[in-house]
Amino acid sequence: MRPDVPLLSVIGPILSHTPLYVWAxxxxxxxxxxxxxxxxxxxxxxxxxxxxxxxxxxxxxxGNAFGMHATVLGAWLGGMALSLxxxxxxxxxxxxxxxxxxxxVITGSPWPLVLMLATFALRYAVAVTxxxxxxxxxxxxxxxxxxxxxxxxxxxxxxxxxxxLTSGPRARLATA
Numbered sequence: 001m002r003p004d005v006p007l008l009s010v011i012g013p014i015l016s017h018t019p020l021y022v023w024a025x026x027x028x029x030x031x032x033x034x035x036x037x038x039x040x041x042x043x044x045x046x047x048x049x050x051x052x053x054x055x056x057x058x059x060x061x062x063g064n065a066f067g068m069h070a071t072v073l074g075a076w077l078g079g080m081a082l083s084l085x086x087x088x089x090x091x092x093x094x095x096x097x098x099x100x101x102x103x104x105v106i107t108g109s110p111w112p113l114v115l116m117l118a119t120f121a122l123r124y125a126v127a128v129t130x131x132x133x134x135x136x137x138x139x140x141x142x143x144x145x146x147x148x149x150x151x152x153x154x155x156x157x158x159x160x161x162x163x164x165l166t167s168g169p170r171a172r173l174a175t176a
Contacts, residue, residue, distance in 0.1 A: 014128055022124070029120055033113025041103045047164055050112065051157040054119055055080075058154035061123040065130060066143035075144040079151020080158060087159030094160060097167035104164050112157070119153045122146070 032050075059076060066072050087093055096107040126146055129136065136142045 018124075026120055029116040030113070033116040036108060036112035037110055038108040040106045040108065041100060042106060042164075043103050044165065047104060047161055051154070051161045054116065054157050055154040057123070058119055058150040061119075061126065062143075062147045062150045065126050065146065066137060071140050071144050072147045075147035076151035076154075079148040079153075080155035081151075082148075083152050083155025084159045084162065087156065087163060091159075093156075093163065097164050099167075104167070106164060112160075115153055115156055119150070122149055122153065 062072055062076055093111065094106055094109060098105045
């Protein structure tokens with residue numbers, strides 16, 4: 001993109017050239033994330049859907065943009081590990097989890113929606129950036145930075161699931 005072109009004159013064409021399926025994905029993410037605002041009763045299987053789906057979406061996004069090579073995969077895994085560490089030591093998200101029979105009861109939160117939208121926005125921003133700067137696709141530093149961000153976002157969902165699964169008396173008994 002030329003530096004003398006005003007940003008506002010570029011936004012309209014970018015949005016109008018975005019395929020319709022992208023907006024359908026955004027709508028689905030908003031719907032799924034909005035459901036997370038209420039208290040949820042989730043089985044172990046249902047709990048694992050979001051981290052697996054969003055982890056796969058993030059890994060697919062970074063692999064599609066930059067290729068799946070050691071630098072990209074290592075940065076993505078590093079982001080995942082960083083999120084797991086930060087949630088275990090600092091965030092401790094979610095804070096309120098209780099067991100009800102076979103299910104976990106999780107207090108509603110806006111954070112799943114925020115993470116879903118952040119993952120979508122990152123994927124969209126990377127795609128648009130690579131349209132304007134296709135040569136960046138081959139730059140290892142840019143690829144690693146984006147892979148790290150994808151990994152951090154996916155890792156927060158994984159960290160949430162791990163925290164839920166290790167909460168409650170049954171989890172304590174299983175680890176004792």
